[in-house]
Amino acid sequence: MAPVVYVRNLEKRYGSFVAVEDVTFSVEAGEIFGILGPNGAGKTTTVECLQGLRRADGGDLHVLGYDPRVDAKLLRRQIGSQLQESALPDRIKVWEALDLFSSLAPSGQPWETVMDQWGLSPKRDAKFGNLSGGQQQRLFVALAVVNAPRLVFFDEMTTGLDPMSRRVTWGLVRQVREQGTTVVLVTHFMDEAEELCDRIAVINEKRVVAIDTPDGLVEQFGGGARVTFSTDAADLAFLDRVEEVDGVSRQGWRVTVTGHGALLVSVAAELVNHGLKPIDLASHKASLEDVFLTITGEEH
Amino acid sequence: MGTFVKLSWVNLKLFLREPLTVVFSLALPLIILFVLGGVFGNETSQPGEQVVFRNIGAMSYYVPAYVALVIASVCVISIPTHLASDRERGVLKRLHASSVSVWAVAGAEVAVACVLSVVSAVILLVAAWLVYDFEPARSVVAVVGVFILLILGFASFGIFLGSILPTARAAQAVGMLVWFVMLFLGGAGPPPEVLTGAMQTMSDFTPLWHAVLMMQDAWLELDAGLSWVIFSAIGVVSAVLGLRFFRWE
Numbered sequence: 074m075a076p077v078v079y080v081r082n083l084e085k086r087y088g089s090f091v092a093v094e095d096v097t098f099s100v101e102a103g104e105i106f107g108i109l110g111p112n113g114a115g116k117t118t119t120v121e122c123l124q125g126l127r128r129a130d131g132g133d134l135h136v137l138g139y140d141p142r143v144d145a146k147l148l149r150r151q152i153g154s155q156l157q158e159s160a161l162p163d164r165i166k167v168w169e170a171l172d173l174f175s176s177l178a179p180s181g182q183p184w185e186t187v188m189d190q191w192g193l194s195p196k197r198d199a200k201f202g203n204l205s206g207g208q209q210q211r212l213f214v215a216l217a218v219v220n221a222p223r224l225v226f227f228d229e230m231t232t233g234l235d236p237m238s239r240r241v242t243w244g245l246v247r248q249v250r251e252q253g254t255t256v257v258l259v260t261h262f263m264d265e266a267e268e269l270c271d272r273i274a275v276i277n278e279k280r281v282v283a284i285d286t287p288d289g290l291v292e293q294f295g296g297g298a299r300v301t302f303s304t305d306a307a308d309l310a311f312l313d314r315v316e317e318v319d320g321v322s323r324q325g326w327r328v329t330v331t332g333h334g335a336l337l338v339s340v341a342a343e344l345v346n347h348g349l350k351p352i353d354l355a356s357h358k359a360s361l362e363d364v365f366l367t368i369t370g371e372e373h
Numbered sequence: 374m375g376t377f378v379k380l381s382w383v384n385l386k387l388f389l390r391e392p393l394t395v396v397f398s399l400a401l402p403l404i405i406l407f408v409l410g411g412v413f414g415n416e417t418s419q420p421g422e423q424v425v426f427r428n429i430g431a432m433s434y435y436v437p438a439y440v441a442l443v444i445a446s447v448c449v450i451s452i453p454t455h456l457a458s459d460r461e462r463g464v465l466k467r468l469h470a471s472s473v474s475v476w477a478v479a480g481a482e483v484a485v486a487c488v489l490s491v492v493s494a495v496i497l498l499v500a501a502w503l504v505y506d507f508e509p510a511r512s513v514v515a516v517v518g519v520f521i522l523l524i525l526g527f528a529s530f531g532i533f534l535g536s537i538l539p540t541a542r543a544a545q546a547v548g549m550l551v552w553f554v555m556l557f558l559g560g561a562g563p564p565p566e567v568l569t570g571a572m573q574t575m576s577d578f579t580p581l582w583h584a585v586l587m588m589q590d591a592w593l594e595l596d597a598g599l600s601w602v603i604f605s606a607i608g609v610v611s612a613v614l615g616l617r618f619f620r621w622e
Contacts, residue, residue: 124470146472149470149471154467156463156466159464159466159467160462162459164387164390169383173376176376176379177376177472179375220471
Protein backbone atom coordinates (compact mmCIF):
# COMPACT_ATOMS: atom_id res chain seq x y z
CA MET A 74 0.00 0.00 0.00
CA ALA A 75 1.30 3.44 -0.92
CA PRO A 76 2.27 5.64 2.00
CA VAL A 77 -0.28 8.25 3.05
CA VAL A 78 2.39 10.92 3.03
CA TYR A 79 5.54 10.73 0.99
CA VAL A 80 7.98 13.62 1.03
CA ARG A 81 11.47 13.66 -0.37
CA ASN A 82 14.03 16.47 -0.22
CA LEU A 83 11.43 19.09 0.65
CA GLU A 84 12.80 22.59 0.40
CA LYS A 85 11.13 25.86 1.36
CA ARG A 86 12.60 29.37 1.36
CA TYR A 87 11.17 32.70 2.40
CA GLY A 88 13.15 35.13 0.29
CA SER A 89 16.76 34.34 1.13
CA PHE A 90 15.83 32.61 4.40
CA VAL A 91 15.84 28.83 4.13
CA ALA A 92 13.10 27.38 6.34
CA VAL A 93 13.64 23.70 5.47
CA GLU A 94 16.14 22.29 3.02
CA ASP A 95 16.19 18.53 3.13
CA VAL A 96 13.17 16.90 4.69
CA THR A 97 12.44 13.31 3.71
CA PHE A 98 10.03 10.87 5.34
CA SER A 99 6.92 8.88 4.67
CA VAL A 100 3.89 8.14 6.80
CA GLU A 101 2.03 4.83 6.61
CA ALA A 102 -1.73 4.43 6.92
CA GLY A 103 -2.95 4.16 10.50
CA GLU A 104 0.17 5.60 12.12
CA ILE A 105 0.55 8.41 14.57
CA PHE A 106 3.64 9.98 13.08
CA GLY A 107 5.46 12.56 15.16
CA ILE A 108 7.48 15.48 13.87
CA LEU A 109 9.70 16.54 16.73
CA GLY A 110 12.20 19.35 16.85
CA PRO A 111 13.22 22.52 18.63
CA ASN A 112 11.43 25.81 17.92
CA GLY A 113 12.28 27.18 14.50
CA ALA A 114 13.52 23.86 13.17
CA GLY A 115 11.04 23.88 10.30
CA LYS A 116 8.30 21.58 11.64
CA THR A 117 5.35 23.85 10.94
CA THR A 118 6.69 24.86 7.54
CA THR A 119 6.93 21.18 6.64
CA VAL A 120 3.34 20.31 7.54
CA GLU A 121 1.97 23.50 5.99
CA CYS A 122 3.71 22.62 2.71
CA LEU A 123 2.15 19.14 2.93
CA GLN A 124 -1.30 20.69 3.32
CA GLY A 125 -0.75 23.01 0.38
CA LEU A 126 -0.99 26.07 2.62
CA ARG A 127 2.53 27.01 1.56
CA ARG A 128 4.13 26.23 -1.75
CA ALA A 129 7.19 23.99 -1.52
CA ASP A 130 10.16 25.32 -3.49
CA GLY A 131 11.67 21.92 -4.15
CA GLY A 132 11.29 18.19 -3.55
CA ASP A 133 8.72 15.48 -4.22
CA LEU A 134 5.52 15.63 -2.22
CA HIS A 135 2.62 13.20 -2.31
CA VAL A 136 -0.20 13.38 0.20
CA LEU A 137 -3.08 10.91 -0.24
CA GLY A 138 -1.88 10.60 -3.82
CA TYR A 139 -2.08 14.33 -4.51
CA ASP A 140 0.72 16.79 -5.09
CA PRO A 141 -0.14 19.63 -2.68
CA ARG A 142 1.37 22.13 -5.12
CA VAL A 143 -1.08 21.14 -7.83
CA ASP A 144 -4.21 19.85 -6.10
CA ALA A 145 -4.19 21.82 -2.87
CA LYS A 146 -7.92 22.43 -2.92
CA LEU A 147 -8.87 18.81 -3.57
CA LEU A 148 -6.37 17.63 -1.01
CA ARG A 149 -7.53 19.97 1.74
CA ARG A 150 -11.06 18.61 1.45
CA GLN A 151 -9.77 15.15 2.37
CA ILE A 152 -7.51 16.02 5.25
CA GLY A 153 -8.22 17.41 8.67
CA SER A 154 -6.21 20.17 10.17
CA GLN A 155 -5.51 21.83 13.47
CA LEU A 156 -3.07 24.65 12.81
CA GLN A 157 -0.62 26.31 15.10
CA GLU A 158 -1.78 29.80 16.05
CA SER A 159 -5.11 29.54 14.38
CA ALA A 160 -8.30 30.21 16.20
CA LEU A 161 -11.98 30.90 15.95
CA PRO A 162 -13.77 34.16 16.67
CA ASP A 163 -14.29 34.53 20.42
CA ARG A 164 -18.03 34.91 20.12
CA ILE A 165 -18.76 31.98 17.83
CA LYS A 166 -20.73 29.22 19.55
CA VAL A 167 -19.56 25.62 19.55
CA TRP A 168 -22.48 24.40 17.44
CA GLU A 169 -22.07 27.26 14.96
CA ALA A 170 -18.42 26.40 14.38
CA LEU A 171 -19.28 22.72 13.88
CA ASP A 172 -22.14 23.61 11.56
CA LEU A 173 -19.98 25.98 9.50
CA PHE A 174 -17.07 23.58 9.09
CA SER A 175 -19.28 20.60 8.36
CA SER A 176 -20.92 22.59 5.57
CA LEU A 177 -17.48 22.72 3.94
CA ALA A 178 -17.39 18.95 3.73
CA PRO A 179 -20.78 17.60 2.72
CA SER A 180 -19.35 14.07 2.64
CA GLY A 181 -18.67 14.02 6.36
CA GLN A 182 -20.95 13.12 9.23
CA PRO A 183 -23.71 15.45 10.44
CA TRP A 184 -22.22 17.96 12.85
CA GLU A 185 -24.57 16.87 15.61
CA THR A 186 -23.03 13.39 15.52
CA VAL A 187 -19.53 14.82 15.66
CA MET A 188 -20.53 17.05 18.57
CA ASP A 189 -21.83 14.07 20.55
CA GLN A 190 -18.89 11.89 19.67
CA TRP A 191 -16.32 14.39 20.95
CA GLY A 192 -18.23 15.18 24.12
CA LEU A 193 -19.08 18.73 23.14
CA SER A 194 -22.85 18.49 23.55
CA PRO A 195 -22.82 20.02 27.07
CA LYS A 196 -20.98 23.01 25.57
CA ARG A 197 -23.22 23.30 22.52
CA ASP A 198 -24.15 26.94 23.10
CA ALA A 199 -20.94 28.06 24.79
CA LYS A 200 -18.87 30.67 23.02
CA PHE A 201 -15.39 29.75 21.86
CA GLY A 202 -13.79 32.51 23.93
CA ASN A 203 -15.37 31.15 27.12
CA LEU A 204 -14.07 27.60 26.67
CA SER A 205 -11.05 26.39 28.64
CA GLY A 206 -7.85 25.62 26.71
CA GLY A 207 -8.63 21.91 26.84
CA GLN A 208 -12.18 22.40 25.60
CA GLN A 209 -10.92 24.59 22.77
CA GLN A 210 -8.58 21.78 21.70
CA ARG A 211 -11.49 19.35 21.91
CA LEU A 212 -13.41 21.60 19.54
CA PHE A 213 -10.41 21.93 17.20
CA VAL A 214 -10.06 18.15 17.08
CA ALA A 215 -13.77 17.80 16.33
CA LEU A 216 -13.49 20.42 13.56
CA ALA A 217 -10.45 18.64 12.14
CA VAL A 218 -12.37 15.37 11.77
CA VAL A 219 -15.76 16.80 10.82
CA ASN A 220 -15.07 16.00 7.14
CA ALA A 221 -14.22 12.35 7.99
CA PRO A 222 -10.64 12.74 6.74
CA ARG A 223 -8.19 9.90 6.09
CA LEU A 224 -5.34 12.02 7.41
CA VAL A 225 -5.17 14.76 10.03
CA PHE A 226 -2.42 17.19 10.95
CA PHE A 227 -2.15 18.40 14.53
CA ASP A 228 0.35 21.21 15.05
CA GLU A 229 1.48 22.00 18.63
CA MET A 230 -1.90 21.20 20.07
CA THR A 231 -0.95 21.06 23.75
CA THR A 232 1.23 24.16 23.98
CA GLY A 233 -0.06 26.30 26.84
CA LEU A 234 -2.36 23.62 28.27
CA ASP A 235 -2.27 22.50 31.89
CA PRO A 236 -1.07 18.90 32.53
CA MET A 237 -4.62 17.58 32.97
CA SER A 238 -5.83 19.04 29.67
CA ARG A 239 -2.75 17.71 27.92
CA ARG A 240 -3.59 14.16 29.03
CA VAL A 241 -7.16 14.60 27.85
CA THR A 242 -5.94 15.93 24.50
CA TRP A 243 -3.63 12.94 24.10
CA GLY A 244 -6.68 10.73 24.59
CA LEU A 245 -8.42 12.63 21.79
CA VAL A 246 -5.50 12.03 19.43
CA ARG A 247 -5.61 8.30 20.17
CA GLN A 248 -9.35 8.34 19.60
CA VAL A 249 -8.81 9.89 16.15
CA ARG A 250 -6.40 7.12 15.25
CA GLU A 251 -8.70 4.41 16.56
CA GLN A 252 -11.24 5.58 14.02
CA GLY A 253 -8.76 4.62 11.33
CA THR A 254 -7.40 8.07 10.61
CA THR A 255 -3.69 8.58 10.09
CA VAL A 256 -2.25 11.30 12.31
CA VAL A 257 0.72 13.59 11.75
CA LEU A 258 1.55 15.27 15.04
CA VAL A 259 3.92 18.22 15.32
CA THR A 260 5.30 18.80 18.78
CA HIS A 261 8.29 20.00 20.70
CA PHE A 262 7.36 17.99 23.78
CA MET A 263 9.31 14.76 24.26
CA ASP A 264 6.78 13.21 26.60
CA GLU A 265 4.01 13.83 24.09
CA ALA A 266 5.97 12.25 21.24
CA GLU A 267 7.00 9.29 23.41
CA GLU A 268 3.47 8.75 24.67
CA LEU A 269 1.60 9.03 21.39
CA CYS A 270 3.79 8.39 18.37
CA ASP A 271 4.43 5.12 16.59
CA ARG A 272 7.34 6.70 14.75
CA ILE A 273 9.08 10.03 15.07
CA ALA A 274 11.02 12.17 12.61
CA VAL A 275 13.41 14.47 14.44
CA ILE A 276 13.91 17.72 12.54
CA ASN A 277 16.84 19.90 13.46
CA GLU A 278 18.39 22.81 11.63
CA LYS A 279 15.96 22.54 8.70
CA ARG A 280 16.50 18.82 8.00
CA VAL A 281 15.42 15.39 9.23
CA VAL A 282 18.20 14.00 11.37
CA ALA A 283 16.60 10.75 12.57
CA ILE A 284 13.47 8.67 12.00
CA ASP A 285 12.53 5.72 14.17
CA THR A 286 10.15 4.45 16.82
CA PRO A 287 10.60 6.15 20.20
CA ASP A 288 12.33 2.99 21.52
CA GLY A 289 14.41 2.73 18.37
CA LEU A 290 15.62 6.28 18.80
CA VAL A 291 16.59 5.57 22.38
CA GLU A 292 18.34 2.37 21.31
CA GLN A 293 20.18 4.15 18.52
CA PHE A 294 21.16 7.37 20.24
CA GLY A 295 20.66 6.66 23.94
CA GLY A 296 24.28 5.65 24.58
CA GLY A 297 23.67 2.06 25.74
CA ALA A 298 22.33 0.60 28.93
CA ARG A 299 23.21 1.28 32.56
CA VAL A 300 22.65 -0.94 35.58
CA THR A 301 23.08 0.16 39.18
CA PHE A 302 23.06 -1.62 42.52
CA SER A 303 24.55 -1.34 45.99
CA THR A 304 26.86 -3.85 47.67
CA ASP A 305 29.52 -4.06 50.33
CA ALA A 306 31.39 -6.81 48.44
CA ALA A 307 34.96 -5.66 47.83
CA ASP A 308 35.79 -7.59 44.69
CA LEU A 309 33.64 -7.09 41.63
CA ALA A 310 36.26 -7.95 39.04
CA PHE A 311 34.09 -10.89 37.88
CA LEU A 312 31.70 -8.36 36.32
CA ASP A 313 34.38 -7.19 33.89
CA ARG A 314 34.40 -10.66 32.36
CA VAL A 315 30.70 -10.49 31.44
CA GLU A 316 30.40 -10.04 27.70
CA GLU A 317 27.74 -7.30 27.80
CA VAL A 318 29.67 -5.14 30.30
CA ASP A 319 31.70 -2.22 29.02
CA GLY A 320 32.70 -0.66 32.31
CA VAL A 321 32.19 -0.77 36.09
CA SER A 322 32.49 2.25 38.35
CA ARG A 323 32.02 2.48 42.07
CA GLN A 324 31.29 5.20 44.60
CA GLY A 325 31.28 3.75 48.09
CA TRP A 326 28.63 1.02 48.08
CA ARG A 327 27.03 2.31 44.93
CA VAL A 328 28.03 0.48 41.73
CA THR A 329 27.27 1.57 38.18
CA VAL A 330 27.72 -0.88 35.31
CA THR A 331 27.58 0.36 31.73
CA GLY A 332 27.19 -1.91 28.77
CA HIS A 333 24.97 -3.04 25.92
CA GLY A 334 22.44 -5.67 24.92
CA ALA A 335 20.90 -7.80 27.67
CA LEU A 336 23.00 -6.10 30.34
CA LEU A 337 20.56 -6.40 33.22
CA VAL A 338 19.99 -10.15 33.15
CA SER A 339 23.65 -10.94 32.52
CA VAL A 340 24.76 -8.80 35.45
CA ALA A 341 21.99 -10.21 37.64
CA ALA A 342 22.96 -13.82 36.82
CA GLU A 343 26.62 -13.17 37.57
CA LEU A 344 25.80 -11.46 40.86
CA VAL A 345 23.67 -14.41 41.97
CA ASN A 346 26.49 -16.80 40.95
CA HIS A 347 28.73 -14.92 43.33
CA GLY A 348 26.20 -14.98 46.14
CA LEU A 349 25.20 -11.35 45.87
CA LYS A 350 21.51 -10.41 45.91
CA PRO A 351 21.30 -6.60 45.96
CA ILE A 352 17.70 -5.50 46.51
CA ASP A 353 18.09 -2.25 44.52
CA LEU A 354 19.36 -3.72 41.23
CA ALA A 355 17.93 -1.45 38.54
CA SER A 356 18.27 -0.84 34.83
CA HIS A 357 18.33 2.72 33.51
CA LYS A 358 17.47 3.65 29.99
CA ALA A 359 18.13 6.98 28.32
CA SER A 360 14.91 8.95 27.91
CA LEU A 361 13.74 10.32 24.62
CA GLU A 362 14.70 13.68 26.02
CA ASP A 363 18.33 12.58 26.41
CA VAL A 364 18.23 11.30 22.85
CA PHE A 365 16.73 14.52 21.59
CA LEU A 366 19.41 16.58 23.28
CA THR A 367 22.09 14.30 21.85
CA ILE A 368 20.69 14.49 18.34
CA THR A 369 20.02 18.21 18.30
CA GLY A 370 23.42 18.83 19.85
CA GLU A 371 22.22 21.00 22.68
CA GLU A 372 24.04 21.14 25.98
CA HIS A 373 23.01 18.81 28.76
CA MET B 374 -22.78 28.30 -2.13
CA GLY B 375 -23.67 26.59 1.13
CA THR B 376 -20.39 27.79 2.61
CA PHE B 377 -20.98 31.35 1.50
CA VAL B 378 -24.45 31.41 3.06
CA LYS B 379 -23.29 29.77 6.31
CA LEU B 380 -20.28 32.05 6.58
CA SER B 381 -22.38 35.15 5.93
CA TRP B 382 -24.94 34.09 8.51
CA VAL B 383 -22.29 33.34 11.14
CA ASN B 384 -20.52 36.64 10.43
CA LEU B 385 -23.76 38.54 10.78
CA LYS B 386 -24.49 36.89 14.13
CA LEU B 387 -20.95 37.59 15.31
CA PHE B 388 -21.33 41.22 14.34
CA LEU B 389 -24.54 41.51 16.32
CA ARG B 390 -22.76 40.07 19.37
CA GLU B 391 -20.46 43.12 19.47
CA PRO B 392 -22.87 45.67 20.98
CA LEU B 393 -20.47 48.62 20.74
CA THR B 394 -19.86 48.11 17.05
CA VAL B 395 -23.57 47.78 16.41
CA VAL B 396 -24.40 51.00 18.21
CA PHE B 397 -21.56 52.83 16.52
CA SER B 398 -22.44 51.68 13.01
CA LEU B 399 -26.14 52.35 13.33
CA ALA B 400 -26.20 55.43 15.55
CA LEU B 401 -23.36 57.64 14.39
CA PRO B 402 -24.80 58.64 11.00
CA LEU B 403 -28.12 59.24 12.73
CA ILE B 404 -26.58 61.55 15.33
CA ILE B 405 -24.71 63.57 12.73
CA LEU B 406 -27.85 63.84 10.60
CA PHE B 407 -29.80 65.29 13.53
CA VAL B 408 -27.03 67.74 14.42
CA LEU B 409 -26.84 69.00 10.86
CA GLY B 410 -30.62 69.08 10.57
CA GLY B 411 -30.73 71.22 13.73
CA VAL B 412 -28.12 73.56 12.30
CA PHE B 413 -29.33 73.96 8.74
CA GLY B 414 -33.10 73.41 8.70
CA ASN B 415 -34.49 72.72 5.26
CA GLU B 416 -34.74 76.05 3.45
CA THR B 417 -33.57 76.38 -0.11
CA SER B 418 -31.20 79.28 -0.88
CA GLN B 419 -32.74 82.76 -1.18
CA PRO B 420 -32.04 84.92 -4.25
CA GLY B 421 -28.73 86.79 -3.79
CA GLU B 422 -27.38 84.27 -1.23
CA GLN B 423 -24.66 81.77 -1.99
CA VAL B 424 -26.29 78.62 -3.37
CA VAL B 425 -25.74 75.72 -0.98
CA PHE B 426 -26.93 72.11 -0.84
CA ARG B 427 -27.28 72.08 -4.61
CA ASN B 428 -30.23 74.38 -3.91
CA ILE B 429 -32.51 71.52 -2.95
CA GLY B 430 -32.85 72.27 0.79
CA ALA B 431 -30.58 70.94 3.51
CA MET B 432 -32.62 67.92 4.53
CA SER B 433 -33.54 66.95 0.99
CA TYR B 434 -29.79 67.10 0.41
CA TYR B 435 -28.73 65.27 3.55
CA VAL B 436 -31.20 62.41 3.69
CA PRO B 437 -30.09 60.76 0.42
CA ALA B 438 -26.49 61.74 1.22
CA TYR B 439 -26.77 59.89 4.53
CA VAL B 440 -28.17 56.81 2.90
CA ALA B 441 -24.87 56.80 0.99
CA LEU B 442 -22.98 57.58 4.21
CA VAL B 443 -24.34 54.60 6.17
CA ILE B 444 -23.16 52.29 3.40
CA ALA B 445 -19.71 53.89 3.58
CA SER B 446 -19.63 53.60 7.36
CA VAL B 447 -20.45 49.88 7.34
CA CYS B 448 -18.08 49.10 4.47
CA VAL B 449 -15.09 51.30 5.25
CA ILE B 450 -14.96 50.79 9.02
CA SER B 451 -16.52 47.39 9.76
CA ILE B 452 -15.24 45.35 6.82
CA PRO B 453 -11.51 46.18 7.12
CA THR B 454 -11.58 45.78 10.91
CA HIS B 455 -13.32 42.42 10.69
CA LEU B 456 -11.09 41.07 7.91
CA ALA B 457 -7.86 42.18 9.57
CA SER B 458 -8.98 40.86 12.94
CA ASP B 459 -9.87 37.45 11.48
CA ARG B 460 -6.50 37.29 9.77
CA GLU B 461 -4.62 38.41 12.86
CA ARG B 462 -6.30 35.77 15.00
CA GLY B 463 -5.77 32.95 12.52
CA VAL B 464 -9.45 32.56 11.65
CA LEU B 465 -8.76 33.12 7.95
CA LYS B 466 -5.90 30.62 8.06
CA ARG B 467 -8.22 28.04 9.58
CA LEU B 468 -10.84 28.66 6.87
CA HIS B 469 -8.15 28.41 4.22
CA ALA B 470 -7.06 25.04 5.60
CA SER B 471 -10.61 23.84 5.01
CA SER B 472 -10.57 25.06 1.41
CA VAL B 473 -12.85 28.05 1.89
CA SER B 474 -12.34 30.24 -1.17
CA VAL B 475 -11.40 33.89 -1.14
CA TRP B 476 -14.70 34.48 -2.96
CA ALA B 477 -16.68 33.02 -0.07
CA VAL B 478 -14.78 35.14 2.46
CA ALA B 479 -15.14 38.35 0.43
CA GLY B 480 -18.70 37.51 -0.54
CA ALA B 481 -19.68 37.01 3.10
CA GLU B 482 -18.26 40.44 3.93
CA VAL B 483 -20.35 41.99 1.15
CA ALA B 484 -23.47 40.11 2.22
CA VAL B 485 -23.17 41.21 5.85
CA ALA B 486 -22.44 44.80 4.76
CA CYS B 487 -25.53 44.65 2.59
CA VAL B 488 -27.82 43.55 5.42
CA LEU B 489 -26.38 46.12 7.84
CA SER B 490 -26.61 48.91 5.27
CA VAL B 491 -30.25 48.15 4.58
CA VAL B 492 -31.11 48.07 8.29
CA SER B 493 -29.11 51.22 8.90
CA ALA B 494 -30.71 53.04 5.97
CA VAL B 495 -34.20 52.03 7.05
CA ILE B 496 -33.60 53.32 10.60
CA LEU B 497 -32.21 56.54 9.17
CA LEU B 498 -35.13 57.06 6.81
CA VAL B 499 -37.75 56.32 9.44
CA ALA B 500 -36.09 58.72 11.92
CA ALA B 501 -35.73 61.44 9.29
CA TRP B 502 -39.29 60.93 8.09
CA LEU B 503 -40.62 61.34 11.63
CA VAL B 504 -38.72 64.58 12.24
CA TYR B 505 -38.00 66.31 8.97
CA ASP B 506 -39.76 67.43 5.88
CA PHE B 507 -37.76 66.26 2.88
CA GLU B 508 -38.30 65.29 -0.71
CA PRO B 509 -39.34 61.63 -0.98
CA ALA B 510 -37.52 59.47 -3.50
CA ARG B 511 -38.95 60.02 -6.94
CA SER B 512 -37.72 56.73 -8.34
CA VAL B 513 -37.48 53.81 -5.93
CA VAL B 514 -35.99 51.62 -8.66
CA ALA B 515 -33.18 54.10 -9.32
CA VAL B 516 -32.50 54.45 -5.57
CA VAL B 517 -32.34 50.70 -5.07
CA GLY B 518 -30.08 50.35 -8.11
CA VAL B 519 -27.67 52.99 -6.83
CA PHE B 520 -27.83 51.47 -3.34
CA ILE B 521 -26.62 48.12 -4.68
CA LEU B 522 -23.89 49.75 -6.73
CA LEU B 523 -22.70 51.74 -3.71
CA ILE B 524 -22.53 48.60 -1.56
CA LEU B 525 -20.47 46.78 -4.17
CA GLY B 526 -18.12 49.73 -4.61
CA PHE B 527 -17.63 50.58 -0.94
CA ALA B 528 -17.40 46.92 0.08
CA SER B 529 -14.61 46.45 -2.48
CA PHE B 530 -12.88 49.48 -1.03
CA GLY B 531 -13.30 48.02 2.49
CA ILE B 532 -11.94 44.64 1.41
CA PHE B 533 -8.98 46.41 -0.17
CA LEU B 534 -8.25 48.22 3.11
CA GLY B 535 -8.69 44.99 5.07
CA SER B 536 -6.28 43.20 2.73
CA ILE B 537 -3.44 45.70 2.96
CA LEU B 538 -3.70 46.66 6.64
CA PRO B 539 -1.82 44.23 8.86
CA THR B 540 -3.74 44.36 12.14
CA ALA B 541 -7.26 44.96 13.39
CA ARG B 542 -6.11 48.07 15.23
CA ALA B 543 -4.50 49.53 12.13
CA ALA B 544 -7.56 48.66 10.06
CA GLN B 545 -9.91 50.29 12.52
CA ALA B 546 -7.79 53.44 12.81
CA VAL B 547 -7.37 53.82 9.05
CA GLY B 548 -11.01 52.97 8.39
CA MET B 549 -12.17 55.63 10.85
CA LEU B 550 -9.74 58.18 9.42
CA VAL B 551 -10.86 57.55 5.85
CA TRP B 552 -14.49 57.66 6.92
CA PHE B 553 -14.17 60.99 8.77
CA VAL B 554 -12.19 62.59 5.95
CA MET B 555 -14.86 61.45 3.53
CA LEU B 556 -17.57 62.67 5.87
CA PHE B 557 -16.20 66.21 5.97
CA LEU B 558 -14.91 66.51 2.42
CA GLY B 559 -17.30 64.21 0.63
CA GLY B 560 -20.42 66.29 0.91
CA ALA B 561 -21.86 64.59 3.99
CA GLY B 562 -20.65 67.20 6.50
CA PRO B 563 -20.59 70.89 5.68
CA PRO B 564 -22.36 71.86 2.45
CA PRO B 565 -19.93 71.17 -0.40
CA GLU B 566 -20.27 74.70 -1.76
CA VAL B 567 -18.51 76.22 1.29
CA LEU B 568 -15.37 74.07 0.93
CA THR B 569 -12.26 75.95 -0.27
CA GLY B 570 -10.72 75.21 -3.67
CA ALA B 571 -8.14 72.74 -2.33
CA MET B 572 -10.77 70.94 -0.28
CA GLN B 573 -13.07 70.73 -3.28
CA THR B 574 -10.27 69.20 -5.31
CA MET B 575 -9.73 66.58 -2.59
CA SER B 576 -13.44 66.03 -2.40
CA ASP B 577 -13.42 65.02 -6.08
CA PHE B 578 -11.14 62.14 -5.11
CA THR B 579 -13.28 60.77 -2.30
CA PRO B 580 -15.60 57.96 -3.32
CA LEU B 581 -18.21 59.29 -0.90
CA TRP B 582 -18.66 62.55 -2.81
CA HIS B 583 -19.55 60.65 -5.95
CA ALA B 584 -21.71 58.27 -3.96
CA VAL B 585 -23.60 61.22 -2.47
CA LEU B 586 -24.17 62.75 -5.90
CA MET B 587 -25.32 59.44 -7.33
CA MET B 588 -27.76 58.82 -4.51
CA GLN B 589 -29.17 62.34 -4.59
CA ASP B 590 -29.53 62.23 -8.34
CA ALA B 591 -31.33 58.91 -8.23
CA TRP B 592 -33.51 60.25 -5.43
CA LEU B 593 -34.42 63.51 -7.13
CA GLU B 594 -33.98 62.41 -10.74
CA LEU B 595 -31.11 64.79 -11.34
CA ASP B 596 -28.18 64.11 -13.62
CA ALA B 597 -25.24 62.39 -11.91
CA GLY B 598 -22.83 63.11 -14.75
CA LEU B 599 -19.42 61.49 -14.46
CA SER B 600 -19.85 60.33 -10.86
CA TRP B 601 -21.10 56.95 -12.07
CA VAL B 602 -17.94 56.40 -14.03
CA ILE B 603 -15.58 57.64 -11.31
CA PHE B 604 -17.27 55.69 -8.51
CA SER B 605 -17.42 52.49 -10.56
CA ALA B 606 -13.75 52.89 -11.45
CA ILE B 607 -12.81 53.26 -7.77
CA GLY B 608 -14.87 50.14 -7.00
CA VAL B 609 -13.31 48.03 -9.73
CA VAL B 610 -9.75 49.11 -8.90
CA SER B 611 -10.40 48.39 -5.21
CA ALA B 612 -11.80 44.95 -6.00
CA VAL B 613 -8.83 44.04 -8.18
CA LEU B 614 -6.26 45.33 -5.67
CA GLY B 615 -8.18 43.82 -2.75
CA LEU B 616 -8.13 40.35 -4.28
CA ARG B 617 -4.54 40.82 -5.44
CA PHE B 618 -3.27 41.69 -1.96
CA PHE B 619 -5.59 39.38 -0.03
CA ARG B 620 -3.64 37.34 2.54
CA TRP B 621 -4.83 34.40 4.58
CA GLU B 622 -2.30 35.07 7.34
